[in-house]
Amino acid sequence: MGLRLKIIVTLLAILSAMAGLSVWVVREQLLADGLVQERVEAEKDLRRLLLALDAQLVQLDVVLGSWSNYTAMFEHVAQPNAQFRRDELTAASLQAGHIDWFYLLDVEGRTLEQVEVPAPDGARPMQAHAAQLQDGLLAHVGVLARGAQPGCGLTLIGAARALLCFRPLLRSDRSGPARGTVVIGRWLTAAMVDSVQRQTKLRFQLLPAGTAPAGARMGAALEAQFAQGVPTLSLHARELDMDLPVSGIGGQAVALLRMSAARGTLERLQQSQGYLTRGLVLLILLTGIGMMVVVDRLVVRRLSRLEQELRSVVDSNHWAGQLEVTGQDEIGRLAQYANGMIQLVRQQMVELTAQSTTDVLTALPNRRKFDECLARLLAAHQRHGRGGALVLVDVDFFKRYNDSYGHPAGDQALQAVAGCLRAQARRPEDLAARLGGEEFALLLEEVDLAGALAVARQACAAVQALGLAHRASEVLPVLTISCGVALLRAGDSAELLYSRADQALYRAKSAGRNQVAA
Numbered sequence: 001m002g003l004r005l006k007i008i009v010t011l012l013a014i015l016s017a018m019a020g021l022s023v024w025v026v027r028e029q030l031l032a033d034g035l036v037q038e039r040v041e042a043e044k045d046l047r048r049l050l051l052a053l054d055a056q057l058v059q060l061d062v063v064l065g066s067w068s069n070y071t072a073m074f075e076h077v078a079q080p081n082a083q084f085r086r087d088e089l090t091a092a093s094l095q096a097g098h099i100d101w102f103y104l105l106d107v108e109g110r111t112l113e114q115v116e117v118p119a120p121d122g123a124r125p126m127q128a129h130a131a132q133l134q135d136g137l138l139a140h141v142g143v144l145a146r147g148a149q150p151g152c153g154l155t156l157i158g159a160a161r162a163l164l165c166f167r168p169l170l171r172s173d174r175s176g177p178a179r180g181t182v183v184i185g186r187w188l189t190a191a192m193v194d195s196v197q198r199q200t201k202l203r204f205q206l207l208p209a210g211t212a213p214a215g216a217r218m219g220a221a222l223e224a225q226f227a228q229g230v231p232t233l234s235l236h237a238r239e240l241d242m243d244l245p246v247s248g249i250g251g252q253a254v255a256l257l258r259m260s261a262a263r264g265t266l267e268r269l270q271q272s273q274g275y276l277t278r279g280l281v282l283l284i285l286l287t288g289i290g291m292m293v294v295v296d297r298l299v300v301r302r303l304s305r306l307e308q309e310l311r312s313v314v315d316s317n318h319w320a321g322q323l324e325v326t327g328q329d330e331i332g333r334l335a336q337y338a339n340g341m342i343q344l345v346r347q348q349m350v351e352l353t354a355q356s357t358t359d360v361l362t363a364l365p366n367r368r369k370f371d372e373c374l375a376r377l378l379a380a381h382q383r384h385g386r387g388g389a390l391v392l393v394d395v396d397f398f399k400r401y402n403d404s405y406g407h408p409a410g411d412q413a414l415q416a417v418a419g420c421l422r423a424q425a426r427r428p429e430d431l432a433a434r435l436g437g438e439e440f441a442l443l444l445e446e447v448d449l450a451g452a453l454a455v456a457r458q459a460c461a462a463v464q465a466l467g468l469a470h471r472a473s474e475v476l477p478v479l480t481i482s483c484g485v486a487l488l489r490a491g492d493s494a495e496l497l498y499s500r501a502d503q504a505l506y507r508a509k510s511a512g513r514n515q516v517a518a
């Protein structure tokens with residue numbers, strides 16, 4: 001896997017993990033916030049609903065407050081009399097004031113006057129529950145009213161719920177104890193529920209109180225009810241319910257007020273989570289692409305360029321060329337170090353090549369170099385018809401020289417001979433080489449037989465002129481050499497040419513040494 005692919009895969013893995021984690025964290029946070037927000041909004045709605053329901057009581061209370069014959073009622077309660085005027089206390093007048101029933105009680109809670117608007121089917125529910133009313137509710141109201149405080153609230157009469165308001169009958173200056181109580185009521189009908197729903201745009205129902213504990217009381221301070229944590233929230237997939245137990249006027253459990261609402265907040269949150277997720281993914285993609293471009297420009301591209309340059313340097317024969325240094329950072333320094341190494345390798349290669357083609361004792365080119373040059377000479381001859389000659393050189397009676405003067409002296413003698421031969425290779429294309437032991441060679445380019453013979457003879461003369469004493473030589477008392485010359489011929493191979501030069505050398509040796517034969 002290339003570096004670029006590795007970086008892409010790693011980046012993708014890291015960014016995906018980051019994206020997943022971010023989405024999860026944000027989602028959890030959004031959900032937690034959403035639930036809190038939903039509860040807050042539901043409580044706000046419930047408050048609004050309770051206020052709207054309370055407004056119904058307030059209306060009833062206003063009707064009760066605007067009653068005109070309190071004085072007559074006060075006296076009637078104190079001492080019931082037959083002259084008590086009942087003009088306002090008819091079913092028709094109650095109906096006009098949106099009241100369903102009216103009671104006038106004495107201080108003991110006994111009913112003195114009672115008016116009821118019959119239901120459309122003629123039923124009179126209040127009468128049907130007269131005993132219950134007498135025993136419970138109205139007596140209770142009477143007790144409440146004895147505290148001289150008016151009040152309103154919800155109550156349960158049989159299975160029906162009603163709103164009621166009561167006022168104690170006091171003196172007009174409000175002094176003295178209450179003499180009785182006026183109570184008016186309205187059935188809490190489906191029409192009234194509808195009207196509150198329309199007005200508040202909130203869905204609710206009044207369920208049987210069941211085992212729910214007595215809770216909020218209509219008309220009591222809402223904040224106090226909420227502070228007690230009375231409402232309970234139940235969350236469903238798409239809806240939420242907020243339940244609030246509602247107490248009656250006497251504190252008894254009357255109903256369970258259930259407000260239902262769509263979970264819009266959650267939907268909105270889920271929607272924003274979707275936007276957020278898409279935004280995050282886009283951001284991460286853009287970040288990933290941006291990072292890739294930066295990493296590509298700063299690292300990958302430069303590294304692959306270095307790799308190409310290094311490969312072409314290594315592939316070249318002699319480690320030719322250098323890497324481009326692109327900056328002073330780690331990659332730039334890497335290129336500098338690599339350049340240093342390339343230079344070192346190049347130097348060592350030059351040195352090794354020189355060592356492998358040079359004779360250690362005489363510093364003349366060795367047999368390997370000679371073979372290369374001979375091959376080149378042959379190729380040039382075949383291609384361009386250039387002339388050339390090979391001169392094989394052998395030191396005369398060298399074994400005896402060694403035996404007479406010792407091996408180290410023999411080495412020095414070979415070095416001296418090498419110096420003489422090097423001096424004969426005057427032109428840049430000429431080559432003097434040591435082939436091995438006391439055998440040397442001269443390769444001469446663009447030369448004819450006369451020229452080659454002349455060079456060979458000069459070599460012989462030069463060695464002789466060295467005057468290196470050789471007491472065991474049969475030729476002269478000084479060191480001498482013999483040379484065999486062979487000219488290049490068409491179709492020659494290295495072996496053929498060498499063989500002719502060797503035969504010539506043999507002839508020179510046989511003819512007495514210290515001479516040249518061709």
Ligand SMILES: Nc1nc2c(ncn2[C@@H]2O[C@H](COP(=O)(O)OP(=O)(O)OP(=O)(O)O)[C@@H](O)[C@H]2O)c(=O)[nH]1
Nearest residue numbers: 394395396397398399400402407408410411437438
């Ligand atoms: N000192 C020294 N001697 C060497 C070296 N290489 C070869 N020799 C000696 O050179 C001698 C060559 O002897 P031969 O091949 O018998 O030939 P020669 O004694 O010169 O006799 P001819 O060639 O017939 O004149 C041997 O004794 C080798 O030991 C070297 O590097 N140094």
